[in-house]
Amino acid sequence: MNDATFRDHVRRLKEAVRGQDVVARIGLPGWGSFNSAWIMDFRGKDVILVLDAYEAGWKGARDIAGRFIRVGLPAPRQLILDKGKDLNEFYQISRRGI
16 A cells, blocks of 8 residues: 555544544554453444454454444444554554644
8 A cells, every 4th residue: 555545544544533522542462452341341432443454453353343243332443454554554654643
């Protein structure tokens, strides 16, 4: 993906959360450390899931979305990064003020 496309992804994520009273980011050292006990804390919130765009991230996105659905909550929206991109690149661009 070129930088312009990646910046567009960052812009769309910022637009998605603009105007919300509280925006929280949760960083995990790998999706496997996501604790199912936290899920109900997200009840009534607009959750946007952003994971690395390769096999581990895709597997994690499926797993976490399934956990939400199993307890009766909607699956989190997802910002899909282009294949091979990771979340560190997303935040590096975001910090540049794009």
